[in-house]
Amino acid sequence: MKKFLVYMVKILIIIILIAGVLDVAFTYVFMQSKNRGKIETVFNSKSEKYDVIILGSSRANNHFVSQIFEDEGLKSFNYGMSGGHLFEAALMLKLMVERKYVIKNVILEADLNLSSDYNAEGISALFLPYIHNSDVIKKHFESQENFNELYYIPLYRYIKYDTKIGFREVFFTAIHKKTNALDNLGYYPLEKHKNGNMKNNIINLNPLPHNKYYEEIKAICKAHNINLITVMTPMCENVIGIDYFDKVKAAYPEIYNYENVVKENKYFSSCGHMTDEGAKIFTARILKDFFNK
Template identity: 50%
Template sequence: MKKFILFIVQIIVTTLVVAILLDSFYTYVFLNNNNRNKIEFVINSNPKKYDVVFLGSSRANNHFDSRIFSNQGLTVYNYGISGSRLEESALLLKLMIEKKYIVKNIILEIDLNINSDGFSNGTRAMFMPYLKEYETIQNHYHSISNFNQLYYIPFYRYINYDSKIGFRELFFSAIKKKNSALNHEGFLPLINDQSPLVATDLSERSPKRNKAYEEIKTICKQNNITLIAMTTPICAETINRDYFNHIHKIYPEIYRMEDTVIDDKYFSTCGHMNEKGAIAFTQIVFDKFFKPKNKS
């Protein structure tokens, strides 16, 4: 019986030691790479200065062509992340502030991402390698249901989010394989077009006051950042475009830009513009908010 108990203890101790070693190794690799995604690009960076930063979901990632701004001499980066929600945008902004970024203007995409206080499990996963190293991330996620397991159990967070930060991503990070998400100053153009466009249905969506958006507004005010929140274009066939009127009723400061580009030729899908559409839309945004005004 004693031998059996000793054997069980040995297994437990061995498993714990291996988990601690794996946890440390994975974390070390992720802390020493900054070319796989926009989150580690911020976390593993030196302080930066930007005239303009774009934040939001895929409708920021695919809709704001940073090159329109940089060609005019502005320092700019598109930190939009496909699949992300406003909660992740808020955390990314907090990390920029912690990393001593100086940002003059933030253009924040707010449209389909404001119908709940939900989160993106896939985007959350990309913050997890840095959970124990950054108090900002700990505080942001301290109230989630499995925080204690993620924080205190060695290697648990890597197992829990294996599809995003498992061995495959570890390997690519270790060999410094660059991800296309960081090309074009963060802008990801969509090339293939759906034909015909399938209408996006917003009937089940209902805009609400959003905690993360309120947090972003507060952070910008505290750090003297000009926040420009706006909707972005969606195809003319969209069902229940009244959704955008409801956004305006809740947050009248959000600029209405969903109708600035509507021709089908500018859309890859009903909810996302192609590269031509992004160029046309970004030029409209630049001209409206940043183009020098002629002095009379």
């Protein structure tokens, strides 16, 4: 029995050592990455200067045309993340501040995601390779239930989120295989599809009276003299529960309601996401209203 226990302990030690080595190797690969995604690009950069950055979910990623700002002499990048929540938007801004970015204006898309303050696992996982190398990432995740496992168990985060940061992603990152995430200055244009879902029911959504991560974004901008422009972006004309946007305005009077700036379904790829044509109309309006362009 004693020999068996000694044998099992040795096996356990070997497994831990292998996990530790793989953890270090995986992390090293991500630490060198600059061309696959927005998060690693920010993490592996420093002291960037922007006139305008865009933060939010896919309703930011697909709605703000960065090049339109650039054409007016405003250095811009769309850091919206499809599938992301305000948890990830706040962390992205914190990471930029940690990297000493100089930012004049943040345009934040905050509407549907004000109804929750939990993270989007598939997107927040993309920050985890750097959890031991960034104080802001570590602190941001400390409130999560599985923080101890993510932080202290070697390789755990890579196994748990294998589809996002596992071996396949490590391999593609190592060979510097590019994605389209950084194309078009971060903006992702959509086309009109015949089978696009043009019905959306948000009748049961209600904005939280105090969204933790939205409040964090406001506090960061105030502390670093960043002009924060928070907007609600358009939805198609068939949406059910459109009074949700009135509820947001009542709870957060400082948020600008642009939900009805673009209405016609012909400008939408799906009910919650405009086509490239619709996004250009919307961005032009934002440029005119806030930048006098």
